Amino acid sequence: MPQVPESSLVITAYGWVPKFARGFVRDLRPRWFCEEAGVDYSVRLISAMKRPDWYFGEQPFGQVPYVHDGDVGLFESGAILLHLAEKYGCLLPNEGQARADALAWLFAAFNSVEPIVFQLSAVNGFSAGEEWAKLRKPSLEESANQRFDRLASGMEGREWLAGEFSIADIAMATTLREADNNGMVSPRPVLADYLERALARHAWKAALDAQLNDFDDSFAPQKEGA
Numbered sequence: 001m002p003q004v005p006e007s008s009l010v011i012t013a014y015g016w017v018p019k020f021a022r023g024f025v026r027d028l029r030p031r032w033f034c035e036e037a038g039v040d041y042s043v044r045l046i047s048a049m050k051r052p053d054w055y056f057g058e059q060p061f062g063q064v065p066y067v068h069d070g071d072v073g074l075f076e077s078g079a080i081l082l083h084l085a086e087k088y089g090c091l092l093p094n095e096g097q098a099r100a101d102a103l104a105w106l107f108a109a110f111n112s113v114e115p116i117v118f119q120l121s122a123v124n125g126f127s128a129g130e131e132w133a134k135l136r137k138p139s140l141e142e143s144a145n146q147r148f149d150r151l152a153s154g155m156e157g158r159e160w161l162a163g164e165f166s167i168a169d170i171a172m173a174t175t176l177r178e179a180d181n182n183g184m185v186s187p188r189p190v191l192a193d194y195l196e197r198a199l200a201r202h203a204w205k206a207a208l209d210a211q212l213n214d215f216d217d218s219f220a221p222q223k224e225g226a
Helices: 029-037 054-059 079-087 098-124 131-155 167-181 189-199 200-215
Strands: 009-014 042-045 066-069 070-073
Touching: 009 029, 029 167, 029 200, 042 200, 066 079, 066 131, 070 079, 079 098, 079 167, 079 200, 098 131, 098 167, 167 189, 189 200
Parallel strands: 009 042
Antiparallel strands: 009 066, 066 070
16 A cells, blocks of 8 residues: 555655664554554654654654654554554454454464563563673563463464454564574574565565555764764
């Protein structure tokens, strides 16, 4: 679904991020929803390095995404996915166990899986050379392996988390991409196969391409003297 500049659904995203972060910024989640649902959207780009003061009035933490949907504005990608699914009547079962599964797995992705992925990224990447990270890594990896073994068991036999592809899968697949960078997915065939299915979807590829195409070097930090 190509972006439509006059769309009333506006996703705030960063205009530039370092190369290692490209394709992982969380505006991917509402973009993916829009591609799956065939919903027009437009994008408002802000600087990731020097976020405008006014933006903190919308998003208290200065993060993305923030979504304007007509006269409604909200932040947090999980809340955004739930809002969009309910408004547009898709990617969320209407009732019964399927709806319960979708909601439970949606929150599981954000509450039970993503926090430990953040910790792994810190000790394996951002803070890898620091003494505290070296001390924390063994026990963290032990806990993470236990958590991802449990996750694989819980997802055994599921093509998608709630029967049909849903917002829970958008949340889980984007989280597992980062977990895969930390060695938690590939050794577990259930998770690896699930992630491969999700990332093979045309809508995912379109959302990823859209994010990558929106990065603009005019938003890059300027070197002193430039």
